[in-house]
Amino acid sequence: MKISLPQNVKYIIKALQQQGHEAFAVGGCIRDSILGRIPEDWDITTSAMPEDVKGVFKRTFDTGIEHGTVTVLLDKVGYEVTTYRIDGKYEDHRHPMEVEFTRNLREDLLRRDFTINAMAYNEQTGLVDLFGGMQDLKEKRIACVGSAVKRFEEDALRILRAVRFAAQLGFAIEEETQGAILQMADSLKYVSAERVQVELMKMLLSAHPEQIEEAYKLGITKVILPEFDRMMLTKQETPHHQYNVGIHTIQALRHIKADKILRLTMLFHDMGKPEMKTIGEDGVAHFKKHEIVSERIAKQVFRRLKFDNETIQIVSKLVLYHDYRMPQTKSAVRRAINKISMELFPMYLMIRRADTFAKSEYLREEKFQEIEAVEKLYLEIKENKDCIVIKDLAISGKDLLDMGIPQGEQIGEILQKLLDEVLEYPEYNKKRFLMQRASLFIS
Numbered sequence: 001m002k003i004s005l006p007q008n009v010k011y012i013i014k015a016l017q018q019q020g021h022e023a024f025a026v027g028g029c030i031r032d033s034i035l036g037r038i039p040e041d042w043d044i045t046t047s048a049m050p051e052d053v054k055g056v057f058k059r060t061f062d063t064g065i066e067h068g069t070v071t072v073l074l075d076k077v078g079y080e081v082t083t084y085r086i087d088g089k090y091e092d093h094r095h096p097m098e099v100e101f102t103r104n105l106r107e108d109l110l111r112r113d114f115t116i117n118a119m120a121y122n123e124q125t126g127l128v129d130l131f132g133g134m135q136d137l138k139e140k141r142i143a144c145v146g147s148a149v150k151r152f153e154e155d156a157l158r159i160l161r162a163v164r165f166a167a168q169l170g171f172a173i174e175e176e177t178q179g180a181i182l183q184m185a186d187s188l189k190y191v192s193a194e195r196v197q198v199e200l201m202k203m204l205l206s207a208h209p210e211q212i213e214e215a216y217k218l219g220i221t222k223v224i225l226p227e228f229d230r231m232m233l234t235k236q237e238t239p240h241h242q243y244n245v246g247i248h249t250i251q252a253l254r255h256i257k258a259d260k261i262l263r264l265t266m267l268f269h270d271m272g273k274p275e276m277k278t279i280g281e282d283g284v285a286h287f288k289k290h291e292i293v294s295e296r297i298a299k300q301v302f303r304r305l306k307f308d309n310e311t312i313q314i315v316s317k318l319v320l321y322h323d324y325r326m327p328q329t330k331s332a333v334r335r336a337i338n339k340i341s342m343e344l345f346p347m348y349l350m351i352r353r354a355d356t357f358a359k360s361e362y363l364r365e366e367k368f369q370e371i372e373a374v375e376k377l378y379l380e381i382k383e384n385k386d387c388i389v390i391k392d393l394a395i396s397g398k399d400l401l402d403m404g405i406p407q408g409e410q411i412g413e414i415l416q417k418l419l420d421e422v423l424e425y426p427e428y429n430k431k432r433f434l435m436q437r438a439s440l441f442i443s
Contacts, residue, residue, distance in 0.1 A: 001127045001134075003033045008074045009042045012081065013122050015056050021048035022105060023081075024120035024128065031116045034137055035169070044081045045120060047103045053081050067099050084108035090154045106130055110145060113158045114165065118145045140171040148180035156187040160199035163220060167203045167211035178218060185219035196224050197305040204263040209253040212267075216246070227271050227297055234274040237285040242360040245273045251358035256350060264315045265351055268298040269322040295320040318344060322351050328370065330386075333377040334423045337388050349375050386426045390415050393422065395434040403435065405442060414441045 005013070009025055016023035023046040029039035046053065050070050054060045059073040068083035086107050087096035102108065105120065105128065112118040115133040127134070131145050142162050144151040152159055159181050166173050173181070188196070203211055212228065215221050221228040232246030241248060252266040272293025278286045298319045302312040321340050326332040340348050349371060356367045387393055395418065397411045405411055418437060422429045428437070 001034070003030065003121050003127070005121075005123065006042060008077065008079065009044065010123070011074065012044055012057070012072055012079055016044075016046050016048055016053070016081075017122075017124070019048070019052070019056055021046055021052065022084075022103075023048070024105070024122045024125070026109075026120040027112070027117050030119045030121050030127075031133070031137070033121075034119075034134070042079055044079060045084060045105070045108055046081055047084055047105070048081075049101060050083055053083070067096075068101055085111070087111045087154065096154070112145050113151055113155070113161060115143050115145055116165070136174075140169070141174050142166050142169075142171050142177060143174040144177050144180070148177045149183060152180050152184040152187065156184065157191050157195055157199070159185060159188055159220060160191070160196065160203075160224075163211055163215045163218070164199050164203045164206070166214065167206035167208040170208055173214070173218075181218045181220065185223055188220065188223040191224075193304060193306045197307060200224070200305070201260065204253070204267065205258045205260065207258070209258075209263060210250050212253070213247075213250055225301065227301060228267075230274040231271060234277060235285070236273075236287075237279065237283060239284075239362040240359050243358070245270050248358045252354045255357040256354035260311070261314055261318070262347060262350060262354075264298075264311070265318040265322065265347070266354055268294055268301070268315065268319050269351070269355065270294060271297045271301075291320050291323055294322075314344065317341075318347060318351060321348060322355065324348070326374065328373040328377065330377050330381060330426075331424045333374055334381055334386055334388060334426070336374075337378065337381065338419075338423060342382065342388055345378055349378070384426070387419070387422045387429045390419050392429070393418060393434065394429050394431040395438065399431070399435065400438060403438065403442075405438075410442075414438050417441055 005025055013023040013025070023044055025042055026045040027043050029042045032039040048056070050065050050068055053070045053072070057072045060070050061073070063069050063071045063080060068085050070081050071078040072081050084102045084105060084107065086100045086102050088098040088100065089096065091097050109118045109120065109128070109130055115131045115136045117133075118131050119133040120128040132143075136143050142165050162173055162177060162181060165171065203209065203215070212221065216229060216232055228246060231249055232244060234245040236243065236245060236248065243251060249267060249270055252269070253263060256262045256266050270290065272290040273287045275293050276287050276290040278288070280286060295316050298316050299312060302315070317340070324336060324340070326336045337345050352371050353368070356364060356371070393415065397415065400411050400414060401407060405414070418434050421437065428434065
């Protein structure tokens with residue numbers, strides 16, 4: 001097999017070989033190249049010691065030299081070059097206490113997580129595949145190198161990576177690896193919240209976000225996202241739904257594009273349902289005000305997983321308003337846009353559509369027609385540049401001060417009253433008219 005290496009990668013490998021060292025491109029870049037995907041980055045493994053690597057290249061910096069990694073800078077791009085190594089004992093289910101450098105490529109590949117990530121390549125030797133990585137790629141299988149239990153005992157993050165790779169590549173996790181995950185899932189408690197967040201997002205943004213169901217079956221979400229498990233155990237006895245809350249959520253994830261805000265919103269939009277479920281005398285389930293609880297849970301989980309404040313703010317707002325309904329009139333849509341914001345309203349419409357796709361077929365066409373009617377009104381409002389928020393008013397707080405209204409709460413209250421009228425009658429948004437109206441509100 002021939003793999004096309006970037007010129008800088010060829011240069012690094014050749015430069016090391018000319019000094020008597022072995023060197024290969026290794027890991028994910030080889031996997032992706034074989035699959036016809038564009039690698040995000042190129043890693044190189046070598047028999048050269050870190051100080052030897054630094055001696056070969058003019059511009060280097062230490063990125064993990066205690067673990068044998070030196071970054072070589074070429075054309076303003078960094079390439080990680082790591083010495084063959086054997087990992088020592090892992091003390092925290094994440095990091096080896098020490099590493100031992102080796103001259104043996106096999107020993108270096110043996111420490112890696114999955115067979116598909118344990119292949120190496122250079123133009124002189126060709127593909128080095130000692131653990132069946134090519135066969136697993138052909139059979140679309142995620143399998144550990146050697147003992148799956150040992151691999152996960154060493155680094156619990158690999159448990160999440162197994163499901164994430166399955167989601168990104170559309171692969172299945174092989175039986176022994178599944179069994180090891182079930183046995184070792186509890187060790188995910190040793191993984192930092194930041195790393196859990198990264199792996200969760202990669203899975204959610206993949207072509208197969210439905211792999212979160214596999215994470216549930218393997219006991220992963222029980223540790224990192226127990227709120228999801230509660231959804232999987234909550235039935236929806238209503239003609240509007242055909243799935244339990246968890247499967248409905250998975251279907252909603254599948255029906256919305258791979259955008260961070262949108263996928264997170266769909267993951268959290270119904271998380272309040274287990275807490276708010278009631279059953280009527282007719283046996284029909286109700287989940288009144290679940291969106292309020294869903295927003296609260298979303299904020300709690302986001303803080304636990306160390307999400308940034310902007311993501312928390314935007315997603316929580318969309319979760320709160322994900323099922324917001326309004327009459328199909330311009331005034332009602334303007335008020336809805338005021339609540340949700342002009343910027344987020346297109347996302348709200350996408351969320352409503354995905355949510356509807358994930359429900360039963362009961363009144364589905366009518367629901368889509370309603371969404372389309374609201375979208376049409378939204379586009380007309382946007383085209384007309386109707387006033388939606390206080391800053392769009394033809395009058396300002398300064399104008400009220402000039403009228404003699406003292407600075408304070410009354411100014412804000414008057415502006416809000418004026419906005420309420422303009423949302424209903426956009427033609428009122430004229431300065432002279434608003435000043436006349438304002439004079440009527442002065443106490």
